[in-house]
Amino acid sequence: MLNIENLHVSVVDKPILKGINLQVKPGEIHAIMGPNGSGKSTLSHVLSGKSGYTVTQGQVTYEGKDLTEMAPEIRAREGVFLAFQYPVEIPGVSNIYLLKAALNSIRKHHGLSEVDAMDFLTLIKEKVRLLEMDERFLYRAVNEGFSGGEKKRNEILQMAVLEPKLCILDETDSGLDIDALKVVAEGVNSIRSPERSFVMITHYQRLLDYIKPDFVHVLAHGQIVKSGGPELALELEEKGYSWVENKQAA
Amino acid sequence: MSASAKEIEQLIGKEYKQGFVTELETDTFPPGLDEEVIYKLWKIKNEPEFMLEYRLKAFRHWQTMKSPEWAFVKFDPIDYQAVSYYSAPKRKEDGPKSLDEVDPQILEAYKKLGIPLDEQERLAGVAVDAVFDSVSVATTFKSKLKEAGVIFCPISEALREYPELVQQYLGSVVPTGDNFFAALNSAVFTDGSFVYIPKGVRCPMELSTYFRINAANTGQFERTLIIADEGSYVSYLEGCTAPMRDENQLHAAVVELIALDNAEIKYSTVQNWYPGDKEGKGGIYNFVTKRADCRGENSKVSWTQVETGSAITWKYPSCVLTGNNSIGEFYSVALTNNYQQADTGTKMIHIGKNTRSTIISKGISAGRAQNTYRGLVKVLKGAENARNYTQCDSLLVGDKCGAHTFPYVEVKQPSAQVEHEATTSKISEDQLFFCQQRGLSAEDAVSMIVNGFCKEVFKELPMEFAVEAQALLGLSLEGSVG
Ligand SMILES: Nc1ncnc2c1ncn2[C@@H]1O[C@H](COP(=O)(O)OP(=O)(O)OP(=O)(O)O)[C@@H](O)[C@H]1O
Ligand SMILES: [Mg+2]
Secondary structure, three states: OEEEEEEEEEEOOEEEEEEEEEEEOOOOEEEEEOOOOOOHHHHHHHHHOOOOEEEEEEEEEEOOEEHHHOOHHHHHHOOEEEEOOOOOOEEEEEHHHHHHHHHHHHHHHOOOOOOOHHHHHHHHHHHHHHOOOOHHHHHOEEOOOOOHHHHHHHHHHHHHHHOOOEEEEEOOOOOOOHHHHHHHHHHHHHOOOOOOEEEEEOOOHHHHHHOOOOEEEEEEOOEEEEEEOOHHHHHHHHHOHHHHHHHHHO | OOOOHHHHHHEEOOOOOOOOOOOOOEEEOOOOOOHHHHHHHHHHOOOOHHHHHHHHHHHHHHHOOOOOOOOOOOOOOOOHHHOEOOEEEOOOOOOOOOHHHOOHHHHHHHHHOOOOOOOOOOOOOEEEEEEEOOEEEEEOOHHHHHHOOOEEEEHHHHHHHOHHHHHHHOOOOOOOOOOHHHHHHHHHOOEOEEEEEOOOOEOOOEEEEEEEOOOOOEOEOEEEEEEEOOOOEEEEEEEEEOOOOOOEEEEOOEEEEEEOOOOEEEEEEEEOOOOOOOOOOOEEEEEEEEEEEEOOOOOEEEEEEEEOOOOEEEEOOEEEEOOOOOEEEEEEEEEEOOOOEEEEEEEEEEOOOOOEEEEEEEEEEEOOOEEEEEEEEEEOOOOOOOEEEEEEEEEEEOOOOEEEEEEEEEEOOOOOEEEEEEEEEEOOHHHHHHHHHOOOOHHHHHHHHHHHHHHHHHOOOOHHHHHHHHHHHHHHOOOEOO
């Protein structure tokens, strides 16, 4: 599904990613861990097409197509979803309006007609229940005045409604209380399928207790310095990043 | 890649869809303005005696006045002698008696604008007066309105048919010497709409006037007068467009509203005069004086405006709250793009007791445009318990445009409460990227954010107008993100 080969990325001439290799197959869950500033969010932004990043080397293919050639909205319509580390507020635009506009633009891209108003309401209410959110959130402006945890949950609501194929979660667990973490994890698990893949960026093993990854990668200084199974996360929790970083330096 | 700041600017290359010219034979005065021209105007319009005096008085006053310089707009001095003060499609003596007599070319022009004047094709519930250059060419649903006792006709016709009524109210809200442009208008106005709603009548349909500038080198000086007698209600809509021309054209209108005891007037405008091209060439100078007098107790006037057109807009729809318990409202969306300039706002003058006013202004600036809110809240001595709430929000698209806010407050009555809130925000790259990441194009994202920003004002517009206004905003922002 996603194939990253020797990806080098710079921000204003400063190299941030220095040769990332990663392969994600349909249905797989990959966790990416790593110290602050190592380039995790950068990777998520490059995959989703944010401006300001220059790919200096390497390539990224998504379903066989060159991802870096695609406009961000096309990537989204083709099934790439990013749950932001810092979701933005959009005053005046209600959550439900955004969701409907987003869903319709994706449907249009796939040659489908606009979603029927009743069907949409049924769908969205089901997802709201799934994420144990108050329906009133639907009618509030996107993320405006939401608490940190509410914003994160809102990202997952959008994901659940839009049903992307490649879900990139950038520290969705940060800022969630223990109960919320469980609800969000259940939300993610409920949309798991053999066709849908996840790349989860996280600092904490806790999330991985609820969503069991197939692979864990450690990103440090712009490179994946170690990969392994779920046990790697436990080891990291115990020994810290210096353990892998040093190993790499050695 | 998502839209960068530079690309956001480009998002603003709009296309003006009403820019066509209709070829017509016209009666047009040669350019120039003196007492002779005013006499000819008065004569050609076959007006009652008092109007000649009214016009000459205004003209003499105007000659002593100077074009105002306090507004935050820049333009080269206008040569008033280079403008033609009368242009009308050629026609029989008295003007069309019915739609059948209207030049088919004009009907076609309105059809192209999406305003069929054919009564069958019109949305039921909206009566239209169409003003083409200097004259009114058609008023629809006249008979139906007459049944209700409502007078809705071109002001030139009202001057002939109901001279006392017009004389009683004309200039009673905006005196001839009120300001430079109002004085000019009073001297040379050619047409516009007249509305009278009798006591206790709720006007059975929305009234609407559609203004169209067609001829080159002419100014449009329209005059609108609306009187809502005791206990009556009317909702009035106004729309405007003009062809694309390289020269600037002058539009100096005066609108007067009078609400008597317990009467209510709702006045909505969607102004889409030609704004000029991307380089700032051409476009309409829209210098308008709009004022309402809430003369009666418990009267109410609401101004709602969506201003997207014109090269320069200079306009302050105001309410004089004379009657006790009267209410004035101003809801405004002003969008400027490319090199457009807008200096707009309102004046709320509290005179009566327990008078209340609300001001909601949304200014959107894109490209290199300048957008200014200028508002005055004045509470006179004796206006006990007067209350005002002002909210003034500016939204910037890109980083070469400007937003300015000049709120003036003068309170002479200690029991008055005046509240003011203001915000300035920018459509950020992060917001755009977020929307794109959810599948929206950058253009749709900007349009969605701008519409969200204007929501409070749009909900004040009559239904069909709100839809039109939203579409217009989208159109006006076309090309403003990569
Ligand atoms: N626009 C920018 N200009 C300069 N440096 C940048 C820019 N964007 C990112 N960086 C730098 O790139 C590096 C990687 O940042 P990134 O946000 O990807 O880290 P991260 O791994 O997500 O960190 P965290 O765990 O704190 O979220 C940081 O050193 C950051 O300062
Ligand atoms: Mg990060």
